[in-house]
Amino acid sequence: MELTYLVIAILICVGLYAIASKRNLLKIVIGINILESAVIFLFVFSSYRPGGTVPIISGNHELFVDPVPQALALTAIVIGASTTALMLGLVIELYKRYDTLNITEIRKMRG
Amino acid sequence: MEQILYYLLLIILLGSSIFAIATKNLLISVITLTVFSGSLVMLYVFLQAPDVALAEIVISGGITTGLFIVTISKTEGLE
Amino acid sequence: MRKLYCLILAILLASMFFMAFSGLQEVDMELSNFYLETGVEETGAINMVTAILFDYRGFDTLGEATVIFAAATIISFLLPKKQTTMLKDDFSLLVHKSIKSVIPIVFILGVYLVVFGHLSPGGGFTGGVILAVIAILWTVVFDLEYSESKLSYSTKSLIEDLGALAFVIIGLFGMIAGSTFLASGQAGFYLGTPGEILSGGAIPYLNMAVGAKVGAGLAIIFNSLIKGE
Numbered sequence: 215m216e217l218t219y220l221v222i223a224i225l226i227c228v229g230l231y232a233i234a235s236k237r238n239l240l241k242i243v244i245g246i247n248i249l250e251s252a253v254i255f256l257f258v259f260s261s262y263r264p265g266g267t268v269p270i271i272s273g274n275h276e277l278f279v280d281p282v283p284q285a286l287a288l289t290a291i292v293i294g295a296s297t298t299a300l301m302l303g304l305v306i307e308l309y310k311r312y313d314t315l316n317i318t319e320i321r322k323m324r325g
Numbered sequence: 326m327e328q329i330l331y332y333l334l335l336i337i338l339l340g341s342s343i344f345a346i347a348t349k350n351l352l353i354s355v356i357t358l359t360v361f362s363g364s365l366v367m368l369y370v371f372l373q374a375p376d377v378a379l380a381e382i383v384i385s386g387g388i389t390t391g392l393f394i395v396t397i398s399k400t401e402g403l404e
Numbered sequence: 405m406r407k408l409y410c411l412i413l414a415i416l417l418a419s420m421f422f423m424a425f426s427g428l429q430e431v432d433m434e435l436s437n438f439y440l441e442t443g444v445e446e447t448g449a450i451n452m453v454t455a456i457l458f459d460y461r462g463f464d465t466l467g468e469a470t471v472i473f474a475a476a477t478i479i480s481f482l483l484p485k486k487q488t489t490m491l492k493d494d495f496s497l498l499v500h501k502s503i504k505s506v507i508p509i510v511f512i513l514g515v516y517l518v519v520f521g522h523l524s525p526g527g528g529f530t531g532g533v534i535l536a537v538i539a540i541l542w543t544v545v546f547d548l549e550y551s552e553s554k555l556s557y558s559t560k561s562l563i564e565d566l567g568a569l570a571f572v573i574i575g576l577f578g579m580i581a582g583s584t585f586l587a588s589g590q591a592g593f594y595l596g597t598p599g600e601i602l603s604g605g606a607i608p609y610l611n612m613a614v615g616a617k618v619g620a621g622l623a624i625i626f627n628s629l630i631k632g633e
Contacts, residue, residue, distance in 0.1 A: 240351050269440065271443065284453045292533075379530045
């Protein structure tokens with residue numbers, strides 16, 4: 215199970231690498247998406263208790279999984295979706311104005 | 326058995342995220358993003374979080390992929 | 405050369421994050437144990453995640469619903485209203501007929517997830533997004549005019565405003581009943597026996613308000629993105 219933290223750390227850095235080094239606007243949005251999903255996965259994984267069950271209290275379960283990070287993860291997913299929608303709206307606007315998705319060319323054109 | 330499946334999903338997660346960044350064709354990259362969020366949903370089911378799994382599959386599997394494909398159809402599909 | 409620097413930076417960060425995260429699971433569940441023990445009596449809902457989202461942290465969910473509201477407004481304001489021919493690959497008759505028969509099922513699933521939010525997994529957000537998928541199916545399979553004729557832009561934004569208004573009014577009921585804003589359990593609403601549909605105080609109504617709001621908001625976002633030429 216400890217390996218999952220390593221996978222989350224690698225995912226965060228893959229997302230950061232994509233944002234830092236990619237030229238294409240859509241690749242940057244995909245990188246941000248991967249970064250968000252990795253952090254949400256960290257939330258849900260840190261809420262897991264070995265042997266715990268779903269936090270729905272019906273029947274005689276004793277050990278429950280931690281519901282608080284799951285509630286935050288749910289909120290984070292929905293907010294991530296609306297920010298992604300906003301970013302894509304802006305990408306379409308940028309493409310209409312500069313007719314390219316490459317940020318270096320856009321920076322050159324903006325002068 | 327679950328351990329094997331769990332680690333397999335982790336490998337799929339990593340592989341699809343790296344492939345989504347590396348590939349040139351944006352449409353393939355978006356489809357790989359769907360594979361990424363699909364394996365994430367299965368991991369959430371393993372971690373006893375059905376609420377989050379439902380929200381993840383509907384939102385980042387459905388709506389976000391749809392928005393990406395609409396954006397690609399309005400802009401260009403190759404890097 | 406630049407990519408090499410980014411790669412080295414990424415590897416260093418990965419090791420640092422790994423060391424930072426490794427102890428997160430052993431943190432003691434002091435707060436959530438309180439939620440798990442007293443949750444059912446105080447809120448009446450048995451799905452703890454929804455109980456936390458809509459009763460203990462109702463104000464936080466109101467903030468999040470405004471985020472979706474803001475995103476929908478900005479996108480529909482950002483992109484021009486001119487009609488455009490887009491995605492004109494008209495599907496065969498088979499697709500039209502099958503989608504026409506699938507949509508009622510998707511609607512029932514969405515409403516089920518919204519109404520049973522406090523009993524089974526799901527909730528206002530998940531059900532709302534599934535309801536938004538119906539408007540998106542109309543736009544993608546049929547064309548934009550069909551989708552706008554079925555559910556015009558003004559009705560969608562009306563539904564969104566009503567959802568937000570209902571959420572705030574239910575919150576005010578909490579204050580009228582003598583407790584704080586958006587307090588459904590402590591404000592003495594009818595909690596009912598846990599496990600039935602009409603249990604959980606104001607949680608089912610908050611779920612419906614958020615479901616309508618998220619559904620209409622995402623439908624507006626999708627149609628506005630398609631409309632911009």
